[in-house]
Amino acid sequence: MKRSYKNIVLVLAVFVILITGIVALVINLKSRENKHYTVVASNFASYDFARAVTGDATEVKMLLKPGAEAHDFEPTPEDIIDIKNADLFVYVGGESEEWVEKILESNNISPDKTLKLMDEVDLIEEEGEMEYDEHIWTSPKNATILVQKIANKLTKINPQKTDKYTDNANRYIERLNRIDEGFRNIVSKADKDELIFGDRFPFLYFIREYGLKYAAAFPGCSEQTEADAATIARLIDRAKATNAKVILKIELTSDKIAKTIAEATGATVMEFSAVHNVSKGDFENGVTYADLMERNIKVLEEALK
Numbered sequence: 039m040k041r042s043y044k045n046i047v048l049v050l051a052v053f054v055i056l057i058t059g060i061v062a063l064v065i066n067l068k069s070r071e072n073k074h075y076t077v078v079a080s081n082f083a084s085y086d087f088a089r090a091v092t093g094d095a096t097e098v099k100m101l102l103k104p105g106a107e108a109h110d111f112e113p114t115p116e117d118i119i120d121i122k123n124a125d126l127f128v129y130v131g132g133e134s135e136e137w138v139e140k141i142l143e144s145n146n147i148s149p150d151k152t153l154k155l156m157d158e159v160d161l162i163e164e165e166g167e168m169e170y171d172e173h174i175w176t177s178p179k180n181a182t183i184l185v186q187k188i189a190n191k192l193t194k195i196n197p198q199k200t201d202k203y204t205d206n207a208n209r210y211i212e213r214l215n216r217i218d219e220g221f222r223n224i225v226s227k228a229d230k231d232e233l234i235f236g237d238r239f240p241f242l243y244f245i246r247e248y249g250l251k252y253a254a255a256f257p258g259c260s261e262q263t264e265a266d267a268a269t270i271a272r273l274i275d276r277a278k279a280t281n282a283k284v285i286l287k288i289e290l291t292s293d294k295i296a297k298t299i300a301e302a303t304g305a306t307v308m309e310f311s312a313v314h315n316v317s318k319g320d321f322e323n324g325v326t327y328a329d330l331m332e333r334n335i336k337v338l339e340e341a342l343k
């Protein structure tokens with residue numbers, strides 16, 4: 039009698055342990071299913087590509103505040119916590135983001151949870167510098183590669199959303215391919231092949247992609263904002279020599295230099311976005327990299343007339 043009582047207790051104990059195990063397993067699987075995945079992206083272009091891939095399946099946060107200067111960015115303590123907690127951190131990895139490697143190292147962040155975009159495309163050296171130009175995303179061709187790489191990485195991190203990430207990426211890549219075609223059509227039909235920038239020049243990847251030439255106030259994203267008289271004179275000469283109808287400026291900068299050149303040559307100032315960042319208004323309206331590049335197609339058409 040005593041022994042059978044002991045047996046019942048034993049069977050019951052095993053049963054309880056088993057049930058507890060099964061319940062824990064189900065809770066674990068459920069929570070993984072309901073896990074809230076987050077992606078953190080450094081600048082607007084990387085944010086836009088990640089957002090296009092994830093759609094509403096995953097939360098994406100941009101570190102750069104809309105309207106802010108991309109090259110002065112310093113992460114706040116909250117940003118660092120977000121990077122640490124993110125399932126994926128997407129960053130460009132150029133000169134403007136030298137802070138990234140230090141943060142990844144000091145916080146022991148696994149390479150499985152990061153994607154450095156400059157590792158994913160062919161790099162071009164900055165003019166007159168030994169460093170690689172960081173504005174890889176200004177070529178829509180590169181953008182298609184970057185979208186695909188982000189999709190591949192996210193699929194590894196959250197395989198349950200593979201179909202969604204793949205469909206979203208394919209749809210965005212199709213749009214980017216149409217944009218690439220748009221630029222190619224304009225360039226092939228245009229009589230001109232030179233652009234005048236009264237501003238910085240973050241478009242090396244773009245120019246090389248479409249076989250264009252350029253003259254600009256400053257190379258790359260130089261910290262200079264005041265052009266000297268010789269620079270202005272050089273650009274006015276270039277604008278006159280090429281009979282330029284449009285003087286270009288980039289987004290979120292002063293139009294002072296471009297205006298001076300335009301006034302001296304009878305040209306018009308137009309904005310050609312390098313998509314470092316967008317204004318607060320554009321951000322709130324959900325403006326995308328593709329939208330800005332479609333605006334750029336129209337601007338290029340005018341600039342090459």
Ligand SMILES: [Zn+2]
Nearest residue numbers: 173240259314
């Ligand atoms: Zn830049």
